[in-house]
Amino acid sequence: MTIREQTEQSELQTLSQGAAKACLSRGRDLEEPQCELRTVYQRDRDRILHCNSFRRLMNKTQMLLSPQGDHYRTRLTHTLEVSQIARTIARGLRLNEDLTEAIALGHDLGHTPFGHAGERALNEVCSFGYRHYEQSVRVVEKLEKEGRGLNLTYEVRNGIACHTTGHSADTLEGQTVRVADKIAYLNHDIDDAIRAGILSEENIPWEVHVHLGNSKTQRITSLVTSVVHNSIDFITMDKTTDDTFNLLRTYMFATVYVDPVAKGEESKAEQLVKTLFDYYLKKPECLPEAYKMIVERDGLERAVCDYISGMSDRYATAVYDDIFIPKPWQVTPYD
Template structure:
């Protein structure tokens, strides 16, 4: 018996009947030889962590575009926080931590530069619109490994696709758990970043939220996590008081932070920058890198431009925009020795 087989056997003994067992996966688009050490979900997690798109998350906006200071969240730190919260709940509910972690690590692979500002720009200009969760699946299955994709399992891809509201429920409890973990993470770290940016103060957080969930980030996260662990059984649910407080907190954040003048002004710039880049590359597809020119020939210029721009980091998008659209000062070349004598 291999190490992988022993792990799969252990899962059937130790995990809940609601868990997604690794040896019961619905498989991959392309069949592969099993690893002797890692289960299918462990391999998916490792493939995601080692892929190019995952590394680029460290230079992609969470809420604040180009913040001054080292302590503001990026897409990468957000992803790690989602993973930690989701794994805590998975362990408490005896679900698959490996599947949970793989989904959490991959859920934002398709996010644009400048966060939701970039997503808004592509959604407004791309035929058929743009959703980062769908793009995350495309990154994993079509764009990574020079077009070969990561060949992830059905359960991981489904959890990535369904982590956003409006996309239906994931087929696994692990996937539904990550959706909650994503909301818990971003709401609480966005509060912390907004206080650091002096957009809000801790005293402004609604009184009912502080009474129900607590006054600190740690207390709020613990309250929501414990509510989900206590209330979940046949499905993943949050208790009514905590869910109502979360909704009130979300409305507060949208009114005071996400739609605030300081955030909205920078988001407008990010949105317009992304749209300008998109228009340029649709009109000049020959300027795209080789792999995206191939996509243009196979799936159209719009698809290729969208794939290229959505994968950019904030700083790369800004540098490329400056190169394409911002005039540079011109310096005369040095006069050769003896010229003009």
């Protein structure tokens, strides 16, 4: 038996009945030889980890727009925190940790520059709308590897597509990432808001302190523990924990996520994205060569959307400056 086959046999013997087993995967769109060492889900995780879109997440906004400080979250650190929380839940429920990690690492690959401000902007200007979870799937299917895509398994792509709204994922691992994403962003957004002076621990509703705890660590532990103790056929929490979690989410959307300090620059970011979108629609010849190929295959608007959504915050700003900001006159000696 190869090492991969030994791992597959171990999954059949040790994972829970509802867990996704690598040897039972619905497979890839394009069949390819199996790896001697890694299962299909391990290969998917590695492909995501090594792709260009994953690396760009380190310079994409999470909550605070391009924060000046080493300890604020970016889209990349958010992704890693989601992965850690999801893996803890998967381990507690004896689910497939490799599949869970692959979905978590890929769930935000389609996020825009400037976080949800960029997403709102593209959703307004694109005739087909814009949803980052759909773009994440497009990234792994159509855009990575010079248009060839990563050829991921069905289960990973399904988990990415269903990580935020709409239908639940077909696997418990995908459902796990969905709840882990919410646990992660609410708690680390609180942490960042406190660090930025927007929020204090005392401002958080007292019910949250009573039922979930008085710190980020206590809250995450309470939420994860509830998920592990209450999930069997689907991923869920007990009612009290779920109600308190929803109360905390409502509080954050009513305060921090509309705070003028935290969100004061977002209108500028939205305008920047819209301006770039309009510019490339009018001047498609200025698109990079790789995106001109997408124009031929999927149309101009789709190509412009792909290009802008893949930009990091600083790259989008640099492109905007290069196009629209006048350059200083270069004075030569003796002029």
